[in-house]
Amino acid sequence: MKKTDISKLLLASAFLAAPLSAQSTDGLPSVKEIISQARSGGVSAPLPALPQDARTPKDWTIMVFMNGKNNLSSYVHTDMNEMEQAGSTGKVNVVVEAGRTAYTPPYDPGGGYDDYPDVNPWGGGSHPGYPGWHPVPPYLSKAGKDAAAGSEAWTGVRRYYILKDTDTAVTGSRLLEELPRTDMGDWNQLVEFAKWAKANYPARKYMLIVWNHGDGWKTKSPGAAALKGISYDDETGNGITTVQLGQALAGMGGVDIYASDACLMQMAEVVYELRNSAPVIVGSEETEPGDGWDYGAFLSRLDPYSLAPEAVAKAAVEGYNASYSAKGKGVTMSAVRTSAAEPLRALLDQWADLAMTQDKAKLKEALNESLGFSGADSRDLLNFLSLAGARLPALQAKGAEIAALVSGRMLIKNAPAGDSFRNALGLGVYLPSYGFDVNYLKLSLSKAGKWDEFVQWLVK
Numbered sequence: 001m002k003k004t005d006i007s008k009l010l011l012a013s014a015f016l017a018a019p020l021s022a023q024s025t026d027g028l029p030s031v032k033e034i035i036s037q038a039r040s041g042g043v044s045a046p047l048p049a050l051p052q053d054a055r056t057p058k059d060w061t062i063m064v065f066m067n068g069k070n071n072l073s074s075y076v077h078t079d080m081n082e083m084e085q086a087g088s089t090g091k092v093n094v095v096v097e098a099g100r101t102a103y104t105p106p107y108d109p110g111g112g113y114d115d116y117p118d119v120n121p122w123g124g125g126s127h128p129g130y131p132g133w134h135p136v137p138p139y140l141s142k143a144g145k146d147a148a149a150g151s152e153a154w155t156g157v158r159r160y161y162i163l164k165d166t167d168t169a170v171t172g173s174r175l176l177e178e179l180p181r182t183d184m185g186d187w188n189q190l191v192e193f194a195k196w197a198k199a200n201y202p203a204r205k206y207m208l209i210v211w212n213h214g215d216g217w218k219t220k221s222p223g224a225a226a227l228k229g230i231s232y233d234d235e236t237g238n239g240i241t242t243v244q245l246g247q248a249l250a251g252m253g254g255v256d257i258y259a260s261d262a263c264l265m266q267m268a269e270v271v272y273e274l275r276n277s278a279p280v281i282v283g284s285e286e287t288e289p290g291d292g293w294d295y296g297a298f299l300s301r302l303d304p305y306s307l308a309p310e311a312v313a314k315a316a317v318e319g320y321n322a323s324y325s326a327k328g329k330g331v332t333m334s335a336v337r338t339s340a341a342e343p344l345r346a347l348l349d350q351w352a353d354l355a356m357t358q359d360k361a362k363l364k365e366a367l368n369e370s371l372g373f374s375g376a377d378s379r380d381l382l383n384f385l386s387l388a389g390a391r392l393p394a395l396q397a398k399g400a401e402i403a404a405l406v407s408g409r410m411l412i413k414n415a416p417a418g419d420s421f422r423n424a425l426g427l428g429v430y431l432p433s434y435g436f437d438v439n440y441l442k443l444s445l446s447k448a449g450k451w452d453e454f455v456q457w458l459v460k
Contacts (some may be wrong), residue, residue: 040061047169059091059307061203062299063194063255067184067212070234071098072290078170079211079295080160086299087164087173091307092409093201094162094299096173097193098182101235103154121209148435157182159193161201165200184212185231185238185250194252205309207257208249208278210240211292214262214377217242217269217430217443230262242273243442256280256309259316263287264376266334267428268344270444275341280313280412285428286332286421310335314413321415331420332373334426340410345449347405351398352454355388362391363458367431371423377432382406382425432459 064083068076076098088094159352165172183189194208212231232239240248249258258278260266266283274281297319302312313335320333355363366387371380382403389396406427414426429451430440436456446452 004122006262043323057202057204058093059203060205060207060312061093061095061197061201062207062209063197064094064098064209064211064261065184065190065193065231066096067210067223067231067233069099069101069184070232072212073155075292076100077171078211079292080162081165081168082293082295082297083162084165084172085296086302088162089304091304092299093203095176095197095201096160096162097157097179097184097368098160099157099182099233100155109387111117118288139367140151143235155175157184159196168366183236183238185233185236185240187240187244188251190231190240190248191251194248194255198253205256205307205312207259207312208252208255209259209261209293210245211261213248214260214265214288216264216267216428217273218376218437218439221459230260230265241442242270243444245270246277246444249274250353254278257282257313259283259313261288261293263374264334264378264428266336266426267376267378267430268348268381269430269440269450270344271336271427271447272341272448273339273443275338279338280309280335281338282313282316282333282335284332285334285373285380285426286330289324289329289331293320297323310412315411317415321417325417328418330416330420332416332421332424333400335412336410336427337412340405343409344402345445347398347402349450351385351395351402352450354398355395355454358392358394360458364386364433366391367433367458370431371421372431373428376428377430377437378428379431380424381427381429383423384429384431430455435459 066076066079068074080096080098083094083096086094100275106249159176159179160171161174161176163173190210194206198206211232214230218229229239229241230245249255254277256278257280258274259282260270263284264287266281266285269286270283271281293316298316301315301319303315317333317335320331324331366378368386370384370387373379385395385399385402389399407425411426414424416422432455436459440446440452440455
């Protein structure tokens with residue numbers, strides 16, 4: 001045995017005796033190798049320096065709040081294995097709070113679910129999450145997917161430190177702890193997770209990804225069947241509203257990037273709500289496929305020599321686009337700077353004042369022709385303004401000013417895929433065809449601006 005092998009063995013022994021959360025496993029032998037080397041003996045060499053303590057700040061800690069306590073439960077295993085394709089590195093920590101449930105949700109074959117092109121006989125739909133319909137088909141049932149996952153059929157809430165691992169059949173990352181009964185639909189739990197991650201895996205920059213169902217700015221009305229907001233926990237019936245999401249980000253001390261791995265969250269209303277706690281926001285205007293983000297495509301694009309927040313956000317957008325473009329699937333994803341949220345609000349107020357002096361019928365025509373998304377009464381903001389200006393010349397100059405702000409100062413990267421989303425220009429906005437949801441008045445954008453007045457005037 002080489003002296004260097006013995007020192008490696010001693011190092012590994014010291015590592016195993018130390019707290020797991022405070023170590024890096026780069027370059028250490030496996031337990032099998034340790035046993036083999038111990039049996040073979042050899043002359044010891046001076047013990048090298050211990051590996052870098054995980055509590056020494058890295059460039060980034062990426063925190064993923066994976067609420068699978070619903071009919072997305074089986075995707076937790078899939079997405080964690082995608083993360084393991086890249087794993088944590090010398091510059092990036094990836095930590096996860098993952099929840100899974102034994103609850104088997106009902107299934108609506110009439111269109112309330114994602115498009116599963118390889119197996120779905122019914123065709124398209126939005127991200128799953130609308131209870132009260134029919135039994136789950138075998139390929140979507142949690143029991144069926146867990147049977148394939150074998151030992152991965154755990155339930156509850158766990159925290160993991162993501163390690164590089166090529167075995168997609170099992171989760172190879174480090175299990176840090178199992179939590180007692182935890183409500184992942186409570187925004188305070190999101191705060192607790194982020195504070196824990198920051199304390200245990202400090203970094204110069206932080207990214208928070210909320211993984212779950214999403215419905216844009218909307219909240220859940222009492223007694224409503226449809227899930228609204230983000231991060232719904234089927235065991236408790238709770239979810240996080242846009243206002244609460246803003247409170248959560250403020251409560252955790254903010255992040256450098258906030259991202260939604262959830263449907264419909266890239267709306268002006270959400271961006272404005274989070275503007276003071278996240279300089280960069282990543283999300284989709286449209287519903288996401290059931291697979292959500294391809295974390296391997298995202299994390300593998302991180303350049304260790306270029307880890308500025310906007311570069312990391314671009315990697316997320318480009319990875320998502322590349323993954324679904326390769327499958328021939330239409331999707332949307334964009335990254336924006338929230339520093340432009342207040343200037344955008346001011347320009348929208350000016351546009352709204354002018355629009356409410358114009359022909360309402362022509363504005364409704366523009367609304368109906370604009371690109372709409374599959375939920376949240378959301379339409380692409382710039383596409384709507386362009387169509388409104390084409391019908392009403394008085395709105396053209398102000399609409400062009402808004403377009404220049406969004407495209408120039410606000411957008412970091414917009415990468416829709418598919419011809420059906422060629423008019424997805426990066427930011428949705430609330431534009432219902434009929435009626436007005438009074439919950440909209442709770443949002444910061446409504447309290448500070450006039451878009452709510454314009455929408456109420458338009459739908460009367």
